[in-house]
Amino acid sequence: MQAATWNNTLLPSSFFDTSILNQLIPVNYKTLASEYSHRETFNLSNDITEHYIAVNSDDNIEYLIKNATHSSAAKIHSVLSKSILNEQTFNHCINKLRSFENETQLDLLIFLISKHPxxxxxxxxxxxxxxxxxxxxxxxxxxxxxxxxxxxxxxxxxxxxxxxxxxxxxxxxxxxxxxxxxx
Structure with missing residues (x-):
């Protein structure tokens, strides 16, 4: 069996785990295409990859928030380019407004909220x-x-x-x- 890759990146074995399908967030691909057409890193013809990114976006956002004081603008851009900002990430950012730890996290949360569709x-x-x-x-x-x-x-x-x-x-x-x- 050949290893699966996307954009020359080896996909994790959990990518093929069918139990992950229960976590997938429904995506309107026409809306998604219009909202993210400026992002070159997305391959909108690959539905499975889009779902995989959507499932992990909340983790990506949490990573950014926790590491806000140590994250460069390049790192923030990199993580955001691999994330789909959706209902889950929006709610996460809104809830974090009540529990941020420092001004850097707050600035990042405000920025992330304003980057949602x-x-x-x-x-x-x-x-x-x-x-x-x-x-x-x-x-x-x-x-x-x-x-x-x-x-x-x-x-x-x-x-x-x-x-x-x-x-x-x-x-x-x-x-x-x-x-x-x-x-």
């Missing part, structure tokens, strides 16, 4: 608008809205203006105003 932008807006969420978590989410590069500037400012209009918290109002000025 555009449909997650609406979720971040709804979380940042939610008065029952801790004001510091809302602050970090507002920062992510301001840094969401794949959303045009006008839409980000409009989202922030809606948060500003609907919040009662003066701290959040100041954060939103400062973020709008930075855009």
């Amino acid at each position: 555009n449909p997650y932008f609406e979720k971040v807006i709804s979380y940042a608008s939610n008065e029952s969420i801790d004001k510091y978590v809302r602050y970090y989410l507002i920062e992510a809205i301001g840094k969401w590069g794949s959303i045009d500037e006008d839409n980000r400012k409009e989202a922030l203006a809606n948060i500003l209009k609907n919040t009662q918290n003066n701290y959040i109002k100041i954060v939103v105003q400062n973020t709008m000025e930075e855009i």
Whole structure:
């Protein structure tokens, strides 16, 4: 039996373990292709490989977060290029906003949240608008809205203006105003 490779990399033997199929995340390949078309490392015609990457993306993100203080920009780019940012990674990043260990991890979490595909932008807006969420978590989410590069500037400012209009918290109002000025 010939060893399986992808992009000249030997695939682990667990790649062929059928029990892994239970962990696979359903992927809409047309959406995936449009969201990740700029990433040269993906071979979108290879469904199994895409599923394998999706399953391991949460581990990749956790690795980045744990090693944030020791990771170079090149390492972060390398890990992200091998990851699919999806519902699981999004939830992981949101939950980590409550338990980060240092400012470097926080900066990385905000960056990772803002790199998720555009449909997650609406979720971040709804979380940042939610008065029952801790004001510091809302602050970090507002920062992510301001840094969401794949959303045009006008839409980000409009989202922030809606948060500003609907919040009662003066701290959040100041954060939103400062973020709008930075855009």
